[in-house]
Amino acid sequence: MRVLLIEDEPNLGAAIREHIAADAHAVDWFETIAAAEGALLTAPYELVLLDLNLPDGSGLDLLKRLRKRGAATPVIIITAQDQIGVRGGGRGRLGHRSSGGGVARACANASMTRLRAGAPLVNAVAAMVDRLRNRKTAARLSHG
DSSP: OEEEEEOOOHHHHHHHHHHHHHTTOEEEEESSHHHHHHHHHHSOOSEEEEESEETTEEHHHHHHHHHHTTOOOOEEEEETTTEEEEESSSOOEEOTTSOHHHHHHHHHHHHTTTOGGGHHHHHHHHHHHHHHHHHHHHHHHHHO
């Protein structure tokens, strides 16, 4: 499976890329919308992991442009604001109060129809994002 990762935070981007690549999936990682849009024009992706707040704009604006062009690639939105959402089928969005298992199940359920072979990947990414988010929350609580 080929995954497009659009994330500008170096530590999170590297962790996600390494985790996905360890499962023998190809990962193209870009830190800006402009670079990612160029990649989307030249390569087919089976999954997009998209940060909302990028240096050159909003991930939601990119998602709107993709859908307007008719792209049906599943998109998982990841953001540092303690949210994760699933787009690309309108099957849900989860806030920061969701449990780790709930996020993983929602990601798997939302993408299952178009991404059957990639469901373990979606679960793994959702679980990893939850772990990273929990570490950030714990660090914030211990300092604050």
